Amino acid sequence: MSKARNLLLASLLLCLHYSPLSGATGPGFVGRITDKGLDYARQEGVAALQQKLAQLTLPDFSGSFRVKVIGRVDYKLYSLNIRSFQLPSSAIAPVPGTGLKVSITNAFAEVTGDWLVKKRWFKDHGSFDLKVEGISISVGLKLGADASGRPTVGTADCAAHISDVKVHFSGRLSWLYNLFHKNIESSFRNTMEGKVCEEVSSSIGSKLQPFLQTLPVTARIDKVSGIDYSLVAPPVASQNSLDLDLKGEFFSLAHRSAPPFTPPALAFPVDHDRMLYFGISTYFFNTAGLVYYGAGEMNFFITDDMVPKEFKVRLNTTCFKPFVPQLEKLYPNMLMKLQVSPSSAPSLTITPDAISLSPAVDIRAFAILPNASLASLFVIGASTTMSAKVSVNSTKIFGSLKLGKLQLSLKHSDVGPFSVQLMEAIMNYLASSTLLPAMNARLAEGFPLPLPDHVELSSAFLQLRQDFLLFGADVRYG
Template sequence: MKVCGLLFLLSLFTPWLDAKPGIKVKITQKGLDYGKQLGIDFLEQRLKEQTFANVSGQETFGFTGADYTISEIKVNAVEFPNASVSLIPGTGIKLEIKDAAAAVTAHWRADNKIKGRQPPVYGTLSPLEIGNSGKMSVLISHISLAAVVSVSQDNAGHAVLLLESCKGKVDRMHIELDQDTSWLYKYFANHLEKPACDSLSNNMCPFIGSEIEKINAELREHKVQAQIDSFAQVDYSLVNSPVISSTSINFDIKGTVSPVGNDLETPFKPAPFSIPEEINSMLHIGISEYFLQSASLVYYASGAFDVSIAKELSSYFRLTTNSFGTIIPKIARSFKTPCPVILDLKPTAAPVIRLHNGSAVLEIAGSMEVLVVLKNSTTRSMFTLNIAARTHVALNIFEQKLIPSLCLDR
């Protein structure tokens, strides 16, 4: 009975396990290095815009101490001189930051706490009651962080980031209070530097974790289907979890084109294909015949390939009944006064697209109806041609543009 249950579960998961992508995306180490700089710029901006909660606590030293509150915390500058991103095969992406630094400003307030006896009074003020609030500047240096983030997928096909491990440390901090602040408060601020370093060290990884959760929330909000135009949409959900090697991270994307608002069940399935192992580029995108064929089927079914050629050609040449005089003399003789001609082109089947090394082959089956426009503006069909054409398309990159060259084979 247990064996039957196991076989039943395997049968349910077989379609998922056998899922093949229509599009592949490969990000190399070179691409990660470029993304690292974008990520650092993003993190710097995020830290500068971040609104931090007030920090309150109590600190004692010797016979005295104070309750303190630090508010209006603002990061003015951040530096990441030594940052690296590397791949851990089968695990995830490792981020390392060394010798980072930050400059922070804030407002502080402290209320004195004297242990055991009342403070000496000078006039009407105790020493700790002099200058018990003001501005502060903090220089944080020797910040290090090592974190490993894995990449997987959720049930909807979104990418999901997970913080697998994290270790952060802040070694040095220098707190500077206003010049007119009491020396005792300045001494108290120096006493706070060590516990503040420990607090920051303990909160670095939770901060990274919360930022990753924000990214995941943004990823979940994005639809896995994008509309191409009024006819078609493409499904770019992940068909399996990304595969991470020592040189790249690979995403398998469904890549099915369907009519807008509908999921199309194609009569064909994607075939396995791979992207060459080449690491000099940052990004590789592999497009399969399945992707192109599903697009061809959608556009054919929607009538997007149906073309009526009339005024579109008038700027290049004027097509009239006399134009057919050398091909079909009877047409020219039937109309003493030349009349305009319209060509209605319609495919009789979805164009077939096959990919080969260096080029793509396009096979088109269709019909061309030739109509004459009479004096009363009505049209009359003269004849119809059935067309079977085979072309090949070569793709070239010129001045950062993808240029297709179309050649008719037969």
């Protein structure tokens, strides 16, 4: 089985784990492989199996038959070579509670080899051609997961049947041996049927299963977080598709703990235009916010050198005097520094109309003293509504944010009372010109989809649904 086909099948089988993990919770990431996706896997899998069967090593055959007058003659068939093995017709179907059933019909093969017969007083040899027709193969694949959530696959059952075997001998006395072909054909049929299933089981056990075990169920994003894509519940098989539940959860690399909220129930639609569908819930995004908030990665500092040069209001006590009257008296002509910190982890909401979040942050202002230490000035609470856009390519999901108007309130002041409303325009400008570009730059780097290396998605689309993004795509590999 080629590496490319291994990758493709592993990508699809990753979505078909059948053994739930202990202590599992609801999914933050759900998926569906449609009949179109299963059929694509069938085509690639059968093509790989055809290559393997064409390389079968067949054993030598030996036996004896009785000829009038001559008596019993010993024979041997050796150097058997499969010249062609064709699998023209096949089908795949989900088997609820077990896995997949692959059926192959009307297959045929051509075999060549040499023959040898001997009696005590004579010996003869030549070549033969053998045609095998009406081969049918039925293979059951049992799919599951190990304790870590990695996929497993094994042969649940295999049956092969050959309808017709025809052998033709060539050589000096071949006409005589052709009279006794039925015994040879029967022996070959039994051997060939066993070898076919042996090769099927061997390919699954030695090629596909070890490869599946190399698939990661987590993806490291950066120094702070990773994503857990492990299985949390058995898939549900229907007549046309296989559904799956993945954890779909960001986690801290420093200290992993369970989020204080659970995934929402998702009303997954019945769509079959694409090979593969994912439902990416708010849980997926909100665990990201929780991890980065807990790691302090959402704390930002704004200094004067970050403010665009064309903006006339600089980040110093002189420019802020009109808004905070006591400021320049206490800290004359000093640069300022702002620390922006969320007061809680952001929570994202998805509806059929929009993606939004309503963060609340604290803006702490400091004066930078001549000795470079900081003097606390005031704390402003800011709230806003942000809208988000999400896009995908063949391997990643991306995001971008649009900032709404900040609403300010004074939480604490070390420089006397003042009206924060006068400061709203400045704070809105600073947020949109410094904080927003930094956040969007990170989101533009993207987050990986749960796919193995070299497997990509095409014809992808995104739709907004209640509490989740519906992502559909076809599978391709390269």
